[in-house]
Amino acid sequence: MSDCLFCKIIDGTIPSTKIYEDEHVYAFTDIMPVAKGHTLLIPKQHCQDLFEMPEDVARNLYAVAPKIANAIKAAFQPIGMNTINNNGAAAGQTVFHYHLHFIPRYDEKEGLNLNWQTQKYTSEQLIEVADSIKANL
Numbered sequence: 001m002s003d004c005l006f007c008k009i010i011d012g013t014i015p016s017t018k019i020y021e022d023e024h025v026y027a028f029t030d031i032m033p034v035a036k037g038h039t040l041l042i043p044k045q046h047c048q049d050l051f052e053m054p055e056d057v058a059r060n061l062y063a064v065a066p067k068i069a070n071a072i073k074a075a076f077q078p079i080g081m082n083t084i085n086n087n088g089a090a091a092g093q094t095v096f097h098y099h100l101h102f103i104p105r106y107d108e109k110e111g112l113n114l115n116w117q118t119q120k121y122t123s124e125q126l127i128e129v130a131d132s133i134k135a136n137l
């Protein structure tokens, strides 16, 4: 896509700090890292988000995820790592070419602050939710 920032990074029109590349994917450092080693993994085939991602693109992308995670781990010895993918502006997506964030965690004070507010569901409600999703698979 000609007006897509990450497509331009893949074709080299916009510079990036490459970490890994193969036929299907490209990995590079996030320009505004949340923590040391913050890396983005993207498919070379443009798709806006997970909703639009074909299965083979997903397969090829996630096949590389352990390699990237383990390289970051070996380089910087984080004590944990979040892999995050934002889909849609409401979910925090700002670049509309699918990307998987690898965010290493070092201690509680740095960058990423995930504050999950959990909700109470009865087992009947959980079954109802599951049935609604299953009906759409």
Ligand code: 5GP
Residues within 6 Å of the ligand: 005, 014, 016, 017, 028, 029, 030, 031, 032, 033, 085, 086, 092, 093, 094, 095, 096
């Ligand atoms: P999102 O908010 O869409 O999940 O994440 C987009 C990410 O892309 C952000 O973390 C942002 O720092 C990163 N980003 C935006 N523009 C560029 C760029 O030109 N180069 C690189 N390497 N990262 C970028």
Ligand code: ZN
Residues within 6 Å of the ligand: 001, 004, 005, 006, 007, 008, 046, 047, 096, 097
């Ligand atoms: Zn793109």
